Amino acid sequence: MIKLFGIIFKNRVFIASGVFGFGLKYKRVSNQVGAIFTKGITLEPRKGNPPPRVFETASGLINWVGLENPGVEKFCEEILPKMNKLHTKIFVNVAGSEVVHYERIVERIGEQVDGFELNISCPNVKEGGVAFGQDPKIAASVVARARTKTKLPLIVKLTPNFCDPLKIARVCIAAGADGISLINTLHGMVYDTGRKRPLITGGLSGPAIKPFALYCVNRLQGLGVPIIGMGGIMTGQDAYEFLLAGASAVAIGSAILRDPYAPLKIIRELKKMSNKNGNS
Ligand SMILES: Cc1cc2nc3c(=O)[nH]c(=O)nc-3n(C[C@H](O)[C@H](O)[C@H](O)COP(=O)(O)O)c2cc1C
Structure with missing residues (x-):
């Protein structure tokens, strides 16, 4: 067990936003992780982008999902009551195309969850998203x-797309943030050589981004707030490296798309590594 933000979590392995929906399909997994970050929730429902939405690259995945979600009203009415029956902590990933959207969503959801993750880093939407996270x-x-x-x-x-996350983290903490999570996906593109134009332009995730994600987490050490590290974590060893680099907890993303039970394996492996190395 660990205590962060004054909350007790079962363990340090969380589920990253967007890869597990609302955690209602694989409850055995949901109930054993420390926390679930929901799919990004916007003020109004979003259908997301047309296909192709995902493409597997040499060592990762490019997605262009575009924040498909039911919108905050339906989320509160139909999904949240079911999520609240899970035995884990719930953090709502909040997204918006205008600054005012974030506060409205937080206000609407109120105290029905354990906390919020403000997503100012989505590369797959036209307005808001990554543009907000690049501007202090x-x-x-x-x-x-x-x-x-x-x-x-x-x-x-x-x-970390075209900006220094340390600079942005500092201003966010000064503005009242309790913690930082990183990294969201990196800009990426796959080319269609037949049609001589991009096949998909979206966010790169998975093992390809792990070294850069580790570097970013390490760069934020010493800010005095918990850091939730993510980016290409596939094994307990990967998770352990993020903890050594300065993360208080880790989140599992693309690994779940390959194996929905990956978090359970990572929890077991991390426990073994931590015991072997004398960490809690
Ligand atoms: C299909 C897909 C959908 C995602 N949707 C969201 C989202 O809605 N909000 C968000 O903040 N991050 C989203 N992400 C980013 C992940 O939460 C995570 O930050 C990123 O994928 C890096 O971790 P990974 O390499 O372990 O996948 C998404 C990632 C993928 C692959």
């Missing part, structure tokens, strides 16, 4: 305004 002023404003609407933990999910 907008990032701080999203956090400060959401802060006025909740006393629950506010984690900010950062991008």
Whole structure:
């Protein structure tokens, strides 16, 4: 067990946003992880982008899902009551195309969850998303305004796409963030040589991004708030490396798309590694 943000978590292995829906299909997995970060929730429902939405690359995955989700009303009415029966902590990943959307979503959801992850790092939407996370002023404003609407933990999910996450993390913490999660996906592209144009432009995830993700987590050491590290974690050894690099907990993303039970394997392997190395 670990305590972060004043909350007790079962363990340090969480599920990253967008790869497990709302955790209702594989309850055995949901009930054993420390926390679940939901799919990104927007003010209005979103259908997401047309296909192709995912493409497997040499050592990772490019996705262009585009924040498909039911919108905050349906989420609160139909999904949240079911999620609240799970035996894990629930963090809602909040996304918006305008700054004001974040505070509205946080306010609407209220105290029905354990906390929020403000997604200012999605590369797959036209407005908002990664553009908010690259601009220190907008990032701080999203956090400060959401802060006025909740006393629950506010984690900010950062991008390292064309900006320094350390600079953005500092302003977010000054604006009231309780923690930082990173990294979201990196810009990526697959080319269609037949048609001589891109086949898919989206967010790269998976083992290909792990070394960069580790570097980013390590760069944020010493900020005084918990860091949730993610990016290409496939094994307990990967998770352990993130903890050594300065993360307080880790989140599993693309590994789940290959094997929905991956978090359970990672929890077991991490426990073994930690015992062997004398860590808790
Ligand atoms: C299909 C897919 C959908 C995702 N959707 C979201 C999302 O809605 N919100 C978000 O903050 N991150 C989203 N992400 C990013 C992941 O939460 C994670 O930050 C990223 O994939 C890096 O971790 P990984 O390499 O372990 O997958 C998504 C990733 C994938 C692969």
